[in-house]
Amino acid sequence: MNLKRINILFLYFGLSMLTFFSSLSAFEVENIPVQSEGRVKPLDTFARNLLLRFYGKREIKDQKINATDWLLDLILYPQEGRQRKIFNIRNPEVVSSLFLDWYTDHKYSYNEIIDGLSSQVDLINTIEQKDNSIRTPFDKQLLELSENALIFEKLSYMKNIKLIPPALLDENAVWQSPFDFIISGVTPSYHQEEILNSLQQYLAARFQNNDSEIKHALSNYENVLSGLSFNSVNVEKLKDETWMNSANLFVKSLAFYILSFLIIGLSWMVKPVLFRKISYLFLIIGFFIHGYGILLRMQIMGRPPVSTLYESVIFVSFILLLLAVLLEYFRKDGLGIFVGSVGGSILHFIGFSYASDGDTLGMLVAVLDSNFWLATHVTTITIGYGASLVAGFVGHLYLVQNILDPVNSKKLKSIFNNLFGITLVALFFTLFGTILGGIWADQSWGRFWGWDPKENGALLIVLWQLLMIHSRLSGIARPPLFALGMALNNIIVALAWFGVNLLQVGLHSYGFDDGVARNLYLFISFEILFCLGLYFFPRLKSRFQTI
Amino acid sequence: MKIDNFLKIIMSPKIFSYTLIWLIVLVFFGTIAQKNIGLYASQMKYFSSFFFLFLGFIPLPGGRLILLFMTINLFSSLFKRNLWQLKKFGIIIVHLGGLLLLLGGGLTAYFSSEGNMIIAEGETSNYVDDYHDMELVFVNNTFKDSIEYTVVDEPLLKEGNRFNLFENGPEIYILSNIKNVRIENRISPADSIYKGLLEKFVLLPKKPEPENTQNRPALIYKIQGTSNGLDGIYGLFLGQGLNDYFQLKEQDFHSEYRRKRTYVPFEIELIDFEKIMHPGTNVAKSFSSEVNLIEDGIPRRTLIKMNEPLRHKGYTFFQASFIENLDKETTVLATVKNYGRLFPYISSIIMSVGLLIHLLISLPKMIKKKST
Numbered sequence: 001m002n003l004k005r006i007n008i009l010f011l012y013f014g015l016s017m018l019t020f021f022s023s024l025s026a027f028e029v030e031n032i033p034v035q036s037e038g039r040v041k042p043l044d045t046f047a048r049n050l051l052l053r054f055y056g057k058r059e060i061k062d063q064k065i066n067a068t069d070w071l072l073d074l075i076l077y078p079q080e081g082r083q084r085k086i087f088n089i090r091n092p093e094v095v096s097s098l099f100l101d102w103y104t105d106h107k108y109s110y111n112e113i114i115d116g117l118s119s120q121v122d123l124i125n126t127i128e129q130k131d132n133s134i135r136t137p138f139d140k141q142l143l144e145l146s147e148n149a150l151i152f153e154k155l156s157y158m159k160n161i162k163l164i165p166p167a168l169l170d171e172n173a174v175w176q177s178p179f180d181f182i183i184s185g186v187t188p189s190y191h192q193e194e195i196l197n198s199l200q201q202y203l204a205a206r207f208q209n210n211d212s213e214i215k216h217a218l219s220n221y222e223n224v225l226s227g228l229s230f231n232s233v234n235v236e237k238l239k240d241e242t243w244m245n246s247a248n249l250f251v252k253s254l255a256f257y258i259l260s261f262l263i264i265g266l267s268w269m270v271k272p273v274l275f276r277k278i279s280y281l282f283l284i285i286g287f288f289i290h291g292y293g294i295l296l297r298m299q300i301m302g303r304p305p306v307s308t309l310y311e312s313v314i315f316v317s318f319i320l321l322l323l324a325v326l327l328e329y330f331r332k333d334g335l336g337i338f339v340g341s342v343g344g345s346i347l348h349f350i351g352f353s354y355a356s357d358g359d360t361l362g363m364l365v366a367v368l369d370s371n372f373w374l375a376t377h378v379t380t381i382t383i384g385y386g387a388s389l390v391a392g393f394v395g396h397l398y399l400v401q402n403i404l405d406p407v408n409s410k411k412l413k414s415i416f417n418n419l420f421g422i423t424l425v426a427l428f429f430t431l432f433g434t435i436l437g438g439i440w441a442d443q444s445w446g447r448f449w450g451w452d453p454k455e456n457g458a459l460l461i462v463l464w465q466l467l468m469i470h471s472r473l474s475g476i477a478r479p480p481l482f483a484l485g486m487a488l489n490n491i492i493v494a495l496a497w498f499g500v501n502l503l504q505v506g507l508h509s510y511g512f513d514d515g516v517a518r519n520l521y522l523f524i525s526f527e528i529l530f531c532l533g534l535y536f537f538p539r540l541k542s543r544f545q546t547i
Numbered sequence: 548m549k550i551d552n553f554l555k556i557i558m559s560p561k562i563f564s565y566t567l568i569w570l571i572v573l574v575f576f577g578t579i580a581q582k583n584i585g586l587y588a589s590q591m592k593y594f595s596s597f598f599f600l601f602l603g604f605i606p607l608p609g610g611r612l613i614l615l616f617m618t619i620n621l622f623s624s625l626f627k628r629n630l631w632q633l634k635k636f637g638i639i640i641v642h643l644g645g646l647l648l649l650l651g652g653g654l655t656a657y658f659s660s661e662g663n664m665i666i667a668e669g670e671t672s673n674y675v676d677d678y679h680d681m682e683l684v685f686v687n688n689t690f691k692d693s694i695e696y697t698v699v700d701e702p703l704l705k706e707g708n709r710f711n712l713f714e715n716g717p718e719i720y721i722l723s724n725i726k727n728v729r730i731e732n733r734i735s736p737a738d739s740i741y742k743g744l745l746e747k748f749v750l751l752p753k754k755p756e757p758e759n760t761q762n763r764p765a766l767i768y769k770i771q772g773t774s775n776g777l778d779g780i781y782g783l784f785l786g787q788g789l790n791d792y793f794q795l796k797e798q799d800f801h802s803e804y805r806r807k808r809t810y811v812p813f814e815i816e817l818i819d820f821e822k823i824m825h826p827g828t829n830v831a832k833s834f835s836s837e838v839n840l841i842e843d844g845i846p847r848r849t850l851i852k853m854n855e856p857l858r859h860k861g862y863t864f865f866q867a868s869f870i871e872n873l874d875k876e877t878t879v880l881a882t883v884k885n886y887g888r889l890f891p892y893i894s895s896i897i898m899s900v901g902l903l904i905h906l907l908i909s910l911p912k913m914i915k916k917k918s919t
Binding site: 035036037038039162171172173174175373428431432435436438439440442443444445446447448449450451452453456457459460463464466467470471473474476500 | 559560561563564567568570571574575577578581586589590594648651652655661823824825826827828830832853854856863865867881882883885888891892894895898899902
């Protein structure tokens with residue numbers, strides 16, 4: 001009881017410190033607003049997304065430079081910027097087509113690639129005419145590289161950095177770049193001129209390395225921005241987003257989950273009670289950081305937690321952790337910690353592999369852009385996914401327990417009762433999530449049900465869980481078979497969640513997935529073999545023993 | 548005795564489990580099949596059918612039969628004696644909700660219709676184009692103040708079919724009904740029996756696209772008995788610009804091949820279509836159509852937006868798509884008439900109430916278990 005109170009105090013203190021620091025920080029150059037990909041974001045996010053595009057990562061680790069500094073250096077010292085090895089080329093064919101040597105780090109500078117690219121303009125034009133489905137990997141990467149080179153070139157004279165808010169402060173209007181004013185000769189309006197001036201002042205000061213002048217320019221910049229009565233620009237939100245970018249909250253929560261897993265492992269060897277409590281504490285800390293990260297994203301984007309595949313992974317793991325924490329609270333034997341730390345870590349890793357298209361905080365197509373339905377249907381169905389995964393996990397553990405300690409029927413029974421309870425929770429959320437999805441479809445497309453792959457995927461989970469529950473209640477399935485069924489339910493969840501995007505048909509196919517298929521097949525075959533093995537092992541063993 | 552046994556099987560929860568297994572198999576393979584044959588074809592084959600042929604010759608139960616069976620099973624299971632106990636009250640309600648959901652699905656499957664209403668800015672429409680069915684139309688242009696349509700429905704347009712257009716009128720012989728057409732120039736001069744479009748072009752079938760709406764259907768037919776001697780073989784395809792003219796019954800006609808039309812008892816005029824993009828991108832933020840709903844000549848102004856349809860007289864109009872031309876925009880409103888529309892709403896409420904009741908009933912038991 002005492003430990004619990006300390007947990008809560010500690011977390012409260014930690015969270016309030018986090019928010020306190022992020023709001024007090026001064027206006028930095030990273031916070032300058034830019035409009036890109038449909039929304040206003042801090043320069044930091046803009047630069048990180050560019051680096052992700054060119055370099056494959058959000059920051060240049062080995063050159064010890066952050067994304068914003070890289071971008072500003074490129075503008076101020078274009079000659080040096082063009083020599084910085086910034087383009088990541090993973091395909092040796094592309095490298096040789098550019099007359100370059102194959103470096104082991106795959107990184108090339110603009111000056112290195114530009115000659116090779118300009119000698120292949122005809123080839124690139126032909127690739128551009130092709131439909132994406134018939135482009136080879138070489139085609140795709142060469143095209144991507146040439147597009148990136150064009151973007152890079154425009155960056156160096158700020159042609160595609162939309163820093164200047166529109167003259168009429170309208171949310172849907174397109175912002176302008178400093179270059180627009182030079183070339184088109186449009187006279188800037190009053191606030192546009194003020195922003196241009198502060199920007200010029202900042203760049204000049206930066207060029208001269210004049211720290212006090214830099215501070216002055218930035219405070220000018222902030223004053224101009226705060227003076228605008230414009231919903232799209234909110235200085236505090238910009239600061240929050242920059243802070244979130246550098247804080248890498250989900251990496252931190254992952255670290256706590258892994259730590260929690262190591263300590264629970266330790267508790268199986270020495271001092272079980274103490275280490276289990278410490279491990280639980282770490283799990284809860286990780287859980288709160290995780291939740292805070294989701295909360296921040298919701299605040300910045302002004303929409304419910306799940307709208308992209310990446311966000312769904314992060315949110316599902318949050319639900320999984322929530323249930324695991326509750327499970328541990330009721331069982332107090334480490335089972336919940338095990339489920340939470342392992343499941344949470346795996347899902348974090350899956351999430352990171354989707355980060356390139358989801359962590360960039362992109363905008364949504366019209367049909368999805370409905371906060372009401374995102375909040376109800378998508379959140380419900382994602383909670384259902386999370387609960388189903390927990391049930392699947394506990395199903396595995398039941399089968400393992402059945403092998404390790406089959407005589408301890410009291411423990412087996414208690415695990416089974418938890419499993420059945422979680423399955424009911426999962427069924428509740430997947431069923432209502434699916435029905436709510438049908439109602440959303442009825443509201444926006446005019447039909448409740450259309451046998452679309454995404455709908456069928458969700459339906460499969462519901463049917464499978466209905467089958468398991470009815471088979472158990474009607475006596476067809478005994479507890480081990482039920483546990484096997486729920487363990488295999490993971491496969492159906494994975495198929496409904498990631499698999500349907502591979503089919504590329506129907507109204508729901510806004511997914512995008514190369515290379516996911518292979519991982520999915522691996523996962524499915526592994527699960528089938530592993531679960532069937534666990535299920536049949538005790539039977540075979542007893543048969544051999546009787547012989 | 549035998550009937551008793553039969554009833555026992557019908558209402559058994561084991562039967563429910565087995566039908567569920569088959570439904571799972573069906574949904575799984577029906578979904579995979581969509582990649583090859585498209586959503587609509589797969590839906591027709593696996594889900595909206597009583598039977599389908601596996602490998603071309605083995606008949607297996609389709610979605611409709613399974614769902615019908617499930618409905619009967621669920622309904623008859625309500626008569627089980629040991630179900631009607633106070634502690635199972637919540638469970639009974641949940642199952643009643645599920646039954647209602649299935650019944651609503653059945654109602655929708657048989658009594659709903661859907662299509663597109665396509666209106667250009669400034670224009671008015673009072674009919675809905677079917678998504679899938681086509682119709683052959685002979686338009687009588689003789690009268691100054693009215694147009695008379697003679698419509699031949701899809702079931703008559705099968706290859707090899709012969710029928711008379713009116714009583715003792717000219718005979719139509721359907722030579723070919725093409726799902727997706729490729730139009731090519733004739734290399735050598737055509738036989739004199741080919742008329743109209745077919746004098747210069749040939750209509751060849753090409754592989755249908757998985758999405759039915761991407762196909763361009765066409766029809767080749769022979770007409771005999773026109774009064775101006777224009778008998779011969781004609782070709783028509785969807786969206787054809789030039790018409791073929793005939794004299795039938797001493798009156799002027801032209802033919803059209805178009806999506807089957809269903810008329811609604813009012814008119815809709817598109818005033819303005821608006822599309823807002825996320826600034827600086829090609830991603831749409833919202834679409835909306837400002838329309839006049841005209842009934843008995845009296846217009847009522849209303850806005851149809853994504854996720855905010857117009858409902859009127861049992862019809863619902865949704866902002867589905869749009870066509871962008873140089874001079875004006877055209878809106879595409881998906882139109883649905885569905886008598887079973889409210890069932891999912893009602894049944895989901897009933898099911899949540901049932902679960903809540905079940906939870907409240909079993910809560911004291913659970914707490915008691917914990918304290919012991």
